[in-house]
Amino acid sequence: MKTQNQRAWIFVLPVLLLVAFNALIPMMTVVNYSVQETFGDNLFFWQGLDWFEQILRSDRFHAALGRQFFFTFMILIIEVPLGIAIALAMPKQGPWVPICLVTMALPMLIPWNVVGAMWNIFTLPDIGLLGYFLNHTLGISYDMTQDPVAAWVTIIIMDVWHWTSLVVLLAYAGLVSIPNAYYQAAEIDGASNLAIFRFIQLPKMKTVLTIAVLLRFMDSFNIYTEPFVLTGGGPGNSTTLLSIDLVKIALGQFDLGPAAAMSLIYFAITLFASWLFYTLMTMNDNKS
Amino acid sequence: MRAKSLVPALYILFLMLPIYWLVAMSFKTTNEILAGFSLFPQTWTLANYIEIFTDPTWYWGYINSIIYVTMNTVISVLVALPAAYAFSRYSFIGDKQLFFWLLTNRMAPAAVFALPFFQLYSAVGLFDTHIAVALAHCLFNVPLAVWILEGFMSGVPKELDETAYVDGYSFPRFFTTIFLPSIKAGVGVAAFFCFMFSWVELLLAKTLTAVAAKPIAAVMTRTASSAGYELGLLAAAGTLTIIPGAIVIYFVRNYIAKGFALGRV
Numbered sequence: 001m002k003t004q005n006q007r008a009w010i011f012v013l014p015v016l017l018l019v020a021f022n023a024l025i026p027m028m029t030v031v032n033y034s035v036q037e038t039f040g041d042n043l044f045f046w047q048g049l050d051w052f053e054q055i056l057r058s059d060r061f062h063a064a065l066g067r068q069f070f071f072t073f074m075i076l077i078i079e080v081p082l083g084i085a086i087a088l089a090m091p092k093q094g095p096w097v098p099i100c101l102v103t104m105a106l107p108m109l110i111p112w113n114v115v116g117a118m119w120n121i122f123t124l125p126d127i128g129l130l131g132y133f134l135n136h137t138l139g140i141s142y143d144m145t146q147d148p149v150a151a152w153v154t155i156i157i158m159d160v161w162h163w164t165s166l167v168v169l170l171a172y173a174g175l176v177s178i179p180n181a182y183y184q185a186a187e188i189d190g191a192s193n194l195a196i197f198r199f200i201q202l203p204k205m206k207t208v209l210t211i212a213v214l215l216r217f218m219d220s221f222n223i224y225t226e227p228f229v230l231t232g233g234g235p236g237n238s239t240t241l242l243s244i245d246l247v248k249i250a251l252g253q254f255d256l257g258p259a260a261a262m263s264l265i266y267f268a269i270t271l272f273a274s275w276l277f278y279t280l281m282t283m284n285d286n287k288s
Numbered sequence: 289m290r291a292k293s294l295v296p297a298l299y300i301l302f303l304m305l306p307i308y309w310l311v312a313m314s315f316k317t318t319n320e321i322l323a324g325f326s327l328f329p330q331t332w333t334l335a336n337y338i339e340i341f342t343d344p345t346w347y348w349g350y351i352n353s354i355i356y357v358t359m360n361t362v363i364s365v366l367v368a369l370p371a372a373y374a375f376s377r378y379s380f381i382g383d384k385q386l387f388f389w390l391l392t393n394r395m396a397p398a399a400v401f402a403l404p405f406f407q408l409y410s411a412v413g414l415f416d417t418h419i420a421v422a423l424a425h426c427l428f429n430v431p432l433a434v435w436i437l438e439g440f441m442s443g444v445p446k447e448l449d450e451t452a453y454v455d456g457y458s459f460p461r462f463f464t465t466i467f468l469p470s471i472k473a474g475v476g477v478a479a480f481f482c483f484m485f486s487w488v489e490l491l492l493a494k495t496l497t498a499v500a501a502k503p504i505a506a507v508m509t510r511t512a513s514s515a516g517y518e519l520g521l522l523a524a525a526g527t528l529t530i531i532p533g534a535i536v537i538y539f540v541r542n543y544i545a546k547g548f549a550l551g552r553v
Contacts (some may be wrong), residue, residue, distance in 0.1 A: 002379040011374035012386065014367040015430055016504040022427040023393050026404030089295035096293075098541045103300050103533075104543060106307070109533025111488045111505045114526040121313055122306040123517060129309045132325045161303060179322050216440065222397035243399040247491075250403050257518075270395045 033260035051261035062247070065269075068221065068242040074156050075103045075163075075220040080213060082160070083167025087175055088201070090168070101172075104165040116156065116229025144231065148238035155227045155239055162226065163216060168213040174205035209283045217277055221270055242266055307530070313523035321519050336524035349504035350528065352418065352489065356420045356501065359422035361482040364429040365437075365475060372437035377446065390431040401427070406495050416498045424492045428441070429482040437482060440474025473543045480540045487533060504529060 020279035033049055036044040054069035055061050091102055110118070125131040125143045134142040144151040178200065186196050224243035227233070233248070240248075246266065313321065314336055340346040362501070374380070375387060404417070405424055414420040442462040448470065452462040494506040508525050537544070 004380070005378040006380050008374035008380040008383070011370035015371040015390070016386070017432060018363075018367055018423070018426050019390060019430055022405075023396070025408050026401050029404035029407060030400065042481065086296055086299050086308045091296075100296055100300065102537055102541050102546050103303060106530070106534060107303055109530070109537060110486055110489065110526075111490060111529050113490045113505050113508065114529050117443060117508070117522055117526055118306050118310045120529060121523060122309045127321060127325055128517075129305065129327075130469050136325070161306065164299075165303070185342035206448060222395075222398070222399070224399050239347045243397050246397070246399045247359065250399075256403070259403075263397075267396055267400055270397065271392060274395055 007164060029261050030260045031113055033256045034264055035257075037257050047257060051257045054263065055258055055262050055265060061265075064240055064242050064245040067238075067240065071241055072217060072220045072222070073157055073169070076213065076216060078156070078160055079164045079167050079216060080209070083164050083212070084171050084205070084209075086164070086168045087171035088197070090172055099170065104168055107162050111231045112225035115158065116226045117164055119154065119226075119230050120163075123154055130180070144235075146235060151231045151235060151239050155230060158226060158230060159220065159223070163219070165222060166215060167209075167212045170208040171205050174208040175201060178204045206281075208243070213281065214274060214277055218270060218274060221273070310523050310526050310530075313519060316520055318518060319521050333520075336520045337528075339521060340524055340528065345507060346504075346525065349502060349507035352497070353503040353505070354532065355504070356418040356421040356425070356493070357483055357486040359418060360425045360429060360486040361479050363422060364426055364433045364482040365479050367426075368430055368433035368437055368478065369468075369475075372434045372441055373467075375434065375438045376441035377449065384460045387434075390434060393431050394428050396427075398489070402491055402495045405492060409496055415496065416500045418501045420496045421501060422486075422505070424496055425486045425489060426483075429485055432481055432485065433478040436478040437474055439470070439478050440471045440477070444470055452486050476540055480544075482534060483536055484533070493542045544550075 006140075035047055035049070038044050067267045091097055107115070122128050123131045123142075123144060125135050131142060134140045141147075141149050143202045180202050182204075183196070186200060191199070222243060223241060224247065226246075227239055228239060228244050231239045233244045243266075246259060246262055249255050249262065311348045312329055315332050315334070317331055317333045317335065320326060320330055334437070343551075376385060401424075409420045409424070444467070445550050448466065449462065457466065490503070493503045497503065497506065504525065507550050508522060508553075
């Protein structure tokens with residue numbers, strides 16, 4: 001039971017001030033831009049909700065949003081089951097455990113633009129390891145600067161490479177916390193591997209998997225640097241995800257109003273979807 | 289059993305391939321890279337690394353990155369410690385709402401904040417300083433540090449606090465001599481995550497700096513595009529950015545599994 005204590009606010013104050021400085025002031029700037037039109041020189045005109053209407057009706061936004069949802073959907077559908085499968089196959093103890101953990105965590109500590117550059121070098125058609133192997137050894141024509149399908153496959157594989165380990169490490173943390181007695185009991189009952197997974201391992205991993213799905217959703221939905229460095233949103237607009245499009249509008253075209261309105265819609269979608277995921281995944285906890 | 293251990297082995301192989309290619313590329317000469325495909329460097333060269341270590345634009349990129357990442361890690365953990373203690377031990381008006389609001393900042397796309405951050409930090413005169421990037425990264429690192437530390441602190445029984453107070457410990461003395469040592473794994477994990485997210489982030493770091501505090505990742509993009517894409521140099525710079533992460537990860541290897549679960553297993 002927690003003690004009721006209003007002075008706890010003093011402890012929270014530094015965090016509150018620091019995050020508020022970083023979050024509230026920029027957010028107010030964005031809100032401010034989103035309802036005004038500017039022609040430079042700090043001259044602003046009231047625009048009301050026009051920008052929001054314009055963004056919500058624009059085909060360009062719909063297309064970017066569609067690509068974004070497709071990307072995030074593919075990421076979740078591949079990385080979560082794959083991550084669980086790898087975690088299940090990992091050794092629980094012994095000298096291989098730290099080796100597995102360190103090598104698996106490594107991709108996550110590489111700066112995001114280096115990840116993009118690394119995959120660029122890796123997939124160059126004639127001098128990249130993967131590009132050369134596909135083009136010259138297997139004879140599959142592969143060039144992601146020309147072919148949208150190749151570009152899509154590459155950014156998805158790159159993200160699988162980059163982030164599946166997060167799911168693995170979270171699922172693994174859940175698995176090693178299961179006491180051996182559970183497995184012994186299952187053995188006495190003659191439970192199959194599938195039953196062990198369904199009734200022991202999966203429920204025990206539920207909390208960490210909720211975190212994994214939430215983090216993977218948020219980060220893949222907000223992804224910018226890696227696909228930008230790798231494909232630049234191309235060929236054409238085929239891999240222009242939501243963040244890439246937003247930066248194009250805001251910093252490329254300097255259309256502050258529409259960019260701000262788009263930012264707020266974007267943020268609202270992320271918040272709503274995260275809330276939805278969280279509610280759905282913890283619904284059964286509240287019932288029992 | 290054999291077949292089972294094949295799964296992580298294949299996965300690690302898949303993870304290592306692009307990294308191998310980057311490292312191999314960094315030891316090749318430009319001529320060899322452009323001449324065509326070779327699995328191993330034919331003529332090993334350190335020229336790419338020598339160029340990085342002798343050109344101030346390059347090596348200051350590394351120093352700048354390490355300065356703001358260290359500042360960010362220290363600030364994030366220091367302000368998060370008391371807050372996490374408050375969340376794990378006390379209930380107060382608005383605690384749940386505040387906790388949720390903190391976490392929502394983790395969900396904001398960095399692209400949304402790029403331009404307003406530029407204006408905000410220019411307005412307060414911090415543009416192109418290390419502290420600007422360190423403070424900006426607090427946006428997502430402080431909530432994360434609070435979240436992780438709260439998880440670890442909630443694992444420490446409340447009786448520890450009560451016993452210490454009965455024994456006549458003051459709060460600051462209890463916190464630093466008894467409580468902190470008992471959650472030192474959590475502090476390590478929180479610091480690791482702050483380091484990690486500050487080290488890998490580029491969009492905000494690039495937006496908030498021009499010359500004096502330019503991070504290595506931004507130096508890389510500019511040099512790569514202006515000098516006609518020198519792949520060997522790019523690969524060498526990339527290889528060097530992996531090293532700090534590898535060192536840090538080695539130190540927390542025993543806590544990493546629990547750490548990634550944010551203390552909530």
